[in-house]
Structures are given as structure tokens and as C-alpha cells.
Amino acid sequence: MRSNKKGIGILTFALNSTTTDYERLAYMMALSYKATNKHQLPLAVIVNDRETCMPELHHVYEYIFSVGGMANIHPMHHEAYIQRHTPFSETIKVECDMLFTGDIYHWIRHMRLFDICFTNQIYDFNNQPADDSYFRKYIYQNNLPNIYNGIMYVRHCKALTDYMKHVRYIFENWEESLKEYRMFEKFPPSTDFAMAMACHKDNNALSIGINPTAIPGFIHAKPTITHKTKKHWHEELDWCIKDPSTVIVNGVKAAWPIHYYDKNFITDEMLDEYATYI
Secondary structure, eight states, X not given: OOOSOOSEEEEEXXXXXXXOOHHHHHHHHHHHHXXXXXXXXXXXXXXXXXXXXXXXHHHHOSEEEEOOSOOOSSGGGGGGGHHHHOSOSEEEEEOTTEEOOSOOGGGHHHHTTSSEEEEXXXXXXXXXXXXXXXXXXXXXXXXXXXXXXXXXXXXXXXXXHHHHHHHHHHHHTXXXXXXXXXXXXXXXXXXXXXXXXXXXXXXXXXXXXXXXTOOSOEEEOOBTTTBSSSSOHHHHSOEEEEETTEXXXXXXXXXXXXXXXXXXXXXXXXXXXXXXXX
16 A cells, blocks of 8 residues: 555554543653664654643654544544554554553564564563453454554555454444444443454454464453453552563563553652663
8 A cells, every 4th residue: 555654663542531531641652662662663643632732742642633624423433544644664563651661563473474573471470371261252252363552563455454444333333333232232432342343243354463473462450351450450469660671560571561450549750760761
């Protein structure tokens, strides 16, 4: 496909809501990436309004775009337009509430084996494969691919165009789409589940989207996954951040990016400390 998109880079969405300052989380994500990655890729962020976004974003992101007025049924729906939003011909999409703990440049050669490459293995704080069955019973019951878009890779090509068109159709016809699956009654719109359903429907997307090397991957710090209570992990477990590359939880150094989940985890002190490393 011919386009003006160039190179490879990292893209995140930071669409502030009435309850969450996602721009602040995107700032922390960029700081953690720049502090832990020697071979750095350009960063892009999608915000509600480029003119009024958090000023610090302009210090760490090479590209800042306004989301525009596209119709959507849920903020997550915007991610189905990633091909339109991204300035890159190859895009690593990362959730903004992700904390990088090490260099991921070596992942690229693995992800490039596919046009679309999802996370299909998440980890606990022991850096071991995690049990996500509590939240993924719908996936397992319906034999859908257990994919996560928290970190995913996409290449600008026809396969991505066709696949995302299918994802958008599912979002736009959410209740009708759910009727084909067991246990999905009244399930809220979700990017992960929409993309899993699209993979299930599109044999080509399924074959190119699941990377057997388990790259990319991340620690999913969600209750019942990394710990067995309903408390936030940072309230339940012992942890410290010696430096951006040394995040230790219960005595184990994190070997994967951390999807810290609790949007209140990031403090002003943490932002100030991370900023000293770049």
C-alpha cells in the first residue's frame, strides 16, 4: 500500500475522560521508555486536543495528534482506527498505563514476522506466565484467541486494513456481534474482545496475529492475576523502584513491561524522579 507513513515507532492513546488523566499516564510511559531503551524509536500520542494537552508531552513525544471527530461508541473504538492515526508504516501500539522496565528493541525482529502481532502471553511478578482465566472465561468458553492489545505490532498493509475494518464493524454492531457467542450477554465494549472476535472470523488475521515466541508480552498487574486479593498490587505487595530498569516486586526484578492497571499508581514524585533519567 502506498502512503506517506514512514519507519517504525511507538503509538499510544491518551484520551482524557472526566475521571482519568490519561495524558499524565502517557507522559510516564514515555519517560519510562526513554529511560530504559538504548535504541529509541520515535513516540506518538493521540490526545483529545493537541492545543490544550499536557505541555510535558511535547518534551517526550515526537508526534502529538488530536483524535478528531470520528464517530465511535466507546473510547476504545478509536484504536480500531490505528491505521489512520499512526504516522508510522510499522507501529508498536502500547497502552498508556504501561511502565517500561528494559530495552525492547530486540522484539522488533520477532514482531516483524507478522503483519499483525498481538500479546498472547501475560506474566506475573515472578516473570512467569500468569493465570488470566478469571477475566478471560468468555474467551476460553468460546474458543477465541486469547490476545491482548496492551502491546501489539501492526504493519501498514491490506491485511491490517481488512482486519481493522472488521474490528470497527464489531464495535458498531456490538450487541448483534455478541449473540454469536456464549456468556457474552451484556458484555461491555472491549478492544481485546472485539479483536479476538475479529481474529476468530478472519482466518488470515488469526494465522498472522499470534506470535509463538510470546513476544510481545507484559506483566498484567490486575487483581487475581498477579495477586489473589481485590486490593491494588502496590497496596498488597512489597515493591520498590531503584531506578527505571530496576523495578522490584516481592523481591523479584521485573523482566517485562508492567501494565500497572491502577490509574492512581503514578504520583507526582514518580514523574519527577523518572524525568531526571532522560
